[in-house]
Amino acid sequence: MTRSWPILTALLLTACGNSSAPSGAAGSATGVATTCTGFPWCDTRLSPAQRTALMLDALTLDEKLSLMAGDDPDSAANGDPAVGVSDGVPRLGIRTTFYSDGPLGPREGRATAHPAPILLAATFEPELARITAQAIADEVKHKGNDVVHAPTVDVVRVPLAGRTFETAGEDPYVSSRFAVPWILGAEGEGIIANVKHYTANSQEGAIGAPPLTGLIGSRFLVDAVVDERTLREIYLPPFEASVKEAKVGSVMCAYNYVNGDPACSSRHLLQTILREEWGFDGYVLTDYYFAQKDTANSANNGTDLELPFMNFYSPTSLRAALASGQVTEATIDLRLGNILRTLFRYGFFDREGFVPNDNAIDQARHADIARQVAEQGVVLLKNQGVLPLNAANLSSIAIIGESSDRYVGGGGSSAIIPFALITPRAAITQRAGPGVTVRYHAGDNAASAATTATGADVAFVFVTDNATEGADRPCLSLTCPGSAGQNQDDLIRAVAAANPNTVVVLQTGSAVLTPWRDQVSGLLAAWYPGQSGGLALARLLFGDESPSGRLPITFPQQEGDTPTANDPEKYPGVANRTVYKEGVLVGYRWYDSQSITPAYPFGFGLAYTTFSYSNLRLSGRTVTATVTNTGGRAGSETAQLYLEMPPPGPGIVQPPRQLKGFQKVRLSAGASTDVQFTLDDRALSYYDVQVGDWRIAPGCYRAHVGAHSRQLPLNIAFALGGATCP
Numbered sequence: 001m002t003r004s005w006p007i008l009t010a011l012l013l014t015a016c017g018n019s020s021a022p023s024g025a026a027g028s029a030t031g032v033a034t035t036c037t038g039f040p041w042c043d044t045r046l047s048p049a050q051r052t053a054l055m056l057d058a059l060t061l062d063e064k065l066s067l068m069a070g071d072d073p074d075s076a077a078n079g080d081p082a083v084g085v086s087d088g089v090p091r092l093g094i095r096t097t098f099y100s101d102g103p104l105g106p107r108e109g110r111a112t113a114h115p116a117p118i119l120l121a122a123t124f125e126p127e128l129a130r131i132t133a134q135a136i137a138d139e140v141k142h143k144g145n146d147v148v149h150a151p152t153v154d155v156v157r158v159p160l161a162g163r164t165f166e167t168a169g170e171d172p173y174v175s176s177r178f179a180v181p182w183i184l185g186a187e188g189e190g191i192i193a194n195v196k197h198y199t200a201n202s203q204e205g206a207i208g209a210p211p212l213t214g215l216i217g218s219r220f221l222v223d224a225v226v227d228e229r230t231l232r233e234i235y236l237p238p239f240e241a242s243v244k245e246a247k248v249g250s251v252m253c254a255y256n257y258v259n260g261d262p263a264c265s266s267r268h269l270l271q272t273i274l275r276e277e278w279g280f281d282g283y284v285l286t287d288y289y290f291a292q293k294d295t296a297n298s299a300n301n302g303t304d305l306e307l308p309f310m311n312f313y314s315p316t317s318l319r320a321a322l323a324s325g326q327v328t329e330a331t332i333d334l335r336l337g338n339i340l341r342t343l344f345r346y347g348f349f350d351r352e353g354f355v356p357n358d359n360a361i362d363q364a365r366h367a368d369i370a371r372q373v374a375e376q377g378v379v380l381l382k383n384q385g386v387l388p389l390n391a392a393n394l395s396s397i398a399i400i401g402e403s404s405d406r407y408v409g410g411g412g413s414s415a416i417i418p419f420a421l422i423t424p425r426a427a428i429t430q431r432a433g434p435g436v437t438v439r440y441h442a443g444d445n446a447a448s449a450a451t452t453a454t455g456a457d458v459a460f461v462f463v464t465d466n467a468t469e470g471a472d473r474p475c476l477s478l479t480c481p482g483s484a485g486q487n488q489d490d491l492i493r494a495v496a497a498a499n500p501n502t503v504v505v506l507q508t509g510s511a512v513l514t515p516w517r518d519q520v521s522g523l524l525a526a527w528y529p530g531q532s533g534g535l536a537l538a539r540l541l542f543g544d545e546s547p548s549g550r551l552p553i554t555f556p557q558q559e560g561d562t563p564t565a566n567d568p569e570k571y572p573g574v575a576n577r578t579v580y581k582e583g584v585l586v587g588y589r590w591y592d593s594q595s596i597t598p599a600y601p602f603g604f605g606l607a608y609t610t611f612s613y614s615n616l617r618l619s620g621r622t623v624t625a626t627v628t629n630t631g632g633r634a635g636s637e638t639a640q641l642y643l644e645m646p647p648p649g650p651g652i653v654q655p656p657r658q659l660k661g662f663q664k665v666r667l668s669a670g671a672s673t674d675v676q677f678t679l680d681d682r683a684l685s686y687y688d689v690q691v692g693d694w695r696i697a698p699g700c701y702r703a704h705v706g707a708h709s710r711q712l713p714l715n716i717a718f719a720l721g722g723a724t725c726p
């Protein structure tokens with residue numbers, strides 16, 4: 001699904017009284033320019049700050065104002081080689097800056113369709129984020145862009161949220177550990193990463209039933225009412241890590257409001273936290289069109305660049321704010337200085353513009369990276385001896401479901417048109433070999449699909465959801481309206497009744513309900529596995545590789561079990577106000593605290609072998625355990641450490657356990673290895689709102705180690721702050 005913003009854009013432009021064609025000139029320059037020569041700021045011995053000061057001195061006020069907003073209202077729609085452009089000042093050799101989406105790859109023409117970030121997180125292998133981001137940045141560069149609007153690090157509060165697939169799931173620690181290498185990988189390629197969406201950007205909006213039609217709690221309007229501790233402990237950590245550890249070049253402020261302020265003009269978020277506390281040195285740009293909601297507050301509180309087009313930061317608006325004294329010229333210099341200094345820091349002025357050239361992209365290499373990641377991030381949720389398949393003993397396979405035979409991905413600004421595609425149906429057929437009959441049914445009729453499945457050695461049922469930016473899913477079930485237009489739950493049941501070896505493959509962007517899970521023999525969560533996902537699946541199903549993904553999001557038994565269910569004030573909000581009443585009890589923290597058993601818990605995933613945990617020990621703040629492969633095949637295990645923390649004071653809720661470390665290890669049959677987790681001060685701290693800082697509460701702590709959030713066979717207690725453990 002692709003975006004349909006042109007209509008919105010047209011409306012916006014009409015509202016702004018500006019119906020002129022976009023500045024195609026920016027796009028037509030295609031980023032080609034000479035390197036810096038002949039100006040004082042071209043001296044590379046000077047610091048970025050010094051060079052910026054010299055450039056600011058040379059710019060007229062009109063030129064400065066022209067640099068504070070994008071110049072093309074709909075680059076994506078009109079075929080520009082970018083989703084956003086900000087024209088430069090040719091007189092001073094400042095060329096156009098080009099902005100690209102996104103977290104799965106660029107969307108200017110075709111690109112390598114990497115697995116969705118939720119799959120990347122499911123690998124529990126942060127190094128793969130670095131490798132993926134390098135490949136994405138390389139393509140962004142070869143599409144002629146300078147900045148990539150990624151990664152998406154919003155922590156999933158509502159599993160229905162349309163953009164869950166773009167995120168790293170429901171845990172801030174996982175999200176942080178993937179954000180940092182992603183940014184370092186992209187920026188190592190010379191592309192400025194733009195971490196998004198800052199912050200509490202938790203929903204797109206629910207599609208209302210009559211009479212409340214339209215989007216309820218739309219992301220453009222909703223106010224996230226969230227307490228400070230929850231912000232600090234759940235929603236901010238991935239941004240904090242991006243700034244402090246990865247020194248990210250830019251931050252995208254979100255569409256929504258946070259505690260009454262537009263995210264793009266919140267002094268608390270943009271100035272106090274981002275700049276003063278974290279030391280952010282890059283620039284803040286707005287999410288497209290509707291995130292910026294005013295001129296003076298945004299300028300005074302911390303937004304540097306309006307994208308994709310001038311509205312609140314048009315020269316006219318800024319001139320008016322200057323004339324009325326609401327904004328000073330010093331503030332304009334500060335804002336623009338942040339943009340220019342970042343561009344200097346990344347060498348933008350010292351190199352030629354990147355030239356769009358798809359031929360310079362190593363498509364085969366990138367496709368292989370996408371395959372490797374997919375192989376590591378598919379999660380085996382159930383396996384009653386049906387997998388892996390043994391090609392030598394097979395004579396027939398049934399493949400059911402049209403989603404087995406096409407590219408499956410999420411919609412919106414991160415949608416990709418793949419360079420190439422090997423569908424699961426094609427890859428399984430190829431891997432099975434000529435001796436195996438593969439029967440296919442699109443799944444549009446459950447009874448005839450069951451007939452196709454009858455008698456096959458194994459029946460795969462491929463099902464999908466329909467996640468997209470712009471609207472949340474109406475429900476978590478596979479029978480939901482919009483879930484590929486059919487009752488996929490009934491399809492699964494019918495096939496499972498016809499064939500005892502039925503294996504369901506979910507290609508979904510988030511958790512889904514699996515009410516038929518007791519009736520099937522196998523179940524895999526393949527997420528949106530990207531253009532090479534078919535190959536990865538075939539290799540996993542035939543045992544060329546053992547599945548090793550783990551869930552970065554809880555799969556509930558029923559819709560009502562989720563943290564934001566049963567209360568419209570929590571979600572989708574009432575009168576565009578969403579109250580984060582669950583506080584820090586997000587994701588598995590909620591299920592643990594309410595003693596709700598999920599269908600498949602956070603951190604869960606099977607392999608073709610088994611593992612055991614032993615010998616837990618603590619030395620200083622380092623926890624060590626031994627993991628042993630107790631099965632008959634090689635495989636990978638992700639050892640996880642969850643910390644049980646003492647309540648810091650009356651009324652301060654602590655989640656029962658919080659993930660503070662994970663380590664993926666590959667072990668041959670019978671082999672053992674040690675895994676180690678070091679708990680630093682932050683890992684042991686809670687955010688004390690009274691003192692406005694992180695604190696280690698005196699008390700008894702317990703580190704739990706094991707295979708997932710609900711299987712933690714080892715634990716060890718230790719006391720801090722002069723306390724003792726019972």
Ligand code: BGC
Nearest residue numbers: 083101102149196287288413
């Ligand atoms: C999305 C951003 C995206 C931007 C540009 C917005 O609608 O929220 O994530 O980067 O569009 O496509």
